[in-house]
Amino acid sequence: MSARLRRVGQLFALGTLAATPLRAQHEMHAPTGGPAPLVAASAGARAILLGTSVDPGIARRRLAEGYLTQPMLHGHAALRGGLLAVQGMIDFEGATLARGELTPGAYGEGYVDRRHPHTWLHELVATVATPRWRGGELSLSGGKGFAPFGTDDPMARPLARFPVNHHLSQILERAVLVGAARWRPLALEYGVFNGDEPESPTDAPNAAHFGDSWAARVTLRPLAGFELQGSSARVASPESPTGHGFDHHKRSGSLRAERDTRLGRAYLLGEWASTDLFSRGRRAFHLSTVLAEASLHRERLWAAARYERTLRPEEERLANPFRTPYPTAEVQILGTTRFDVATAAVGGEWSLRALSLAPFAEGSLVTPRATTALAAFVPEYFYGRSRLVALSLGVRLAAGMPMHRVGRYSVAVGH
Secondary structure (H helix, E strand, O other): OOHHHHHHHHHHHHHHHHHHHHHHHHHHOOOOOOOOOOEEEEEEEEEEEEEEEEEEEEOOEEEEEEEEEEEEEEEEEEEOOOOEEEEEEEEOHHHHOOOOEEEEEEEEOOEEEEEOOOOOEEEEEEEEEOOOEOOEEEEEEEEEEOOOOOOOOHHHOOOOOOOOOHHHHOOOOEEEEEEEEEEOOEEEEEEEEOOOOOOOOOOOOOHHHOOOEEEEEEEEOOOOOEEEEEEEEEEOOOOOOOOOOOEEEEEEEEEEEEEEEOOEEEEEEEEEEEEEEEEOOEEEEEEEEEEEEEEEEEOOEEEEEEEEEEEEEEEOOOOOOOEOOOOOOOOOEEEEEEEEEEEEEEEEOEEEOOEEEEEEEEEEEEEEEEOOOOOOOOHHHHHOOOOEEEEEEEEEEEEEOOOOOOOOOHHHOOO
């Protein structure tokens, strides 16, 4: 184990130990019937020990790798009444996933068929909010985080393997300023941010580009546990900080439900999203995705499933076949590939003192197809077969505060 990875493990372990008692410490200052503390704070830690096999990963060869994936420390602090709050998240994938995580179909930030590591400072957002008045409230949030577009980040959803559509369905790790208003079941959000994506896990948002992109989202919650979402965004040259890449015109719609039933805690998400890639004002490519996923938790056991169909852009690959030139110096998309991915997982959850342990098994059947007869990328030639099988065994580790819904702030968060 490298010295750098060992240091990350030590930091993560210290954070886990610190996160466990933090909420309890603040609760002790507010005994039952007493005044609430001036500042309420909580923190948590999580990670997934994961082993993954993909057959074939490339040229009929099976690939098998192991990781510490999604290692994070996250926290939240708020003044009494919630009028001022701060939430943040530190992501250690820059050390544990430098080569990327095997994920057939995944792409983005120079990685392909591997999920890229996120930035060390994944999120740090401060919010000011008004008191609720006649069913309405307002908030203003700013910092580094998520633009108001699309669905919840996959890390806060049931399956460990990220969907192919991550870059079509979320906009994250930007310098954002988001205004939100909620009146009874209706929430509206509008945000401005920098369009360019991070160039490495240590990269910070480009302040000179702040405000060159925008996103808006409307959310309706007609019944408890049900949520309808629609959003739109214009993102300036996300793959190239010099502005030479495609501009993205994005749309998203989704239905989300989460309720207690006689069978257990049930969750359902259906989403559609599309991205049109524009160059000099003209549409050059159209990318789209549809996805449905569901899970059921009953006592200590759970099961989850997902199906998606997503169009992936294909780019020239480097000598390392899992990498592409990034950031791009010019427009270089060669075509698109359609990925049909069916995923299922089963697992359980137990506690060892303050640590939550959730072992699971997860499998995916992946079917990539070229979308044109003369495609520059032919999946059967690259992978060696027309279908891929990805199998994973892992255990989720968590302590302290549970992971919050990732991608919304203050009054835009459902209650």
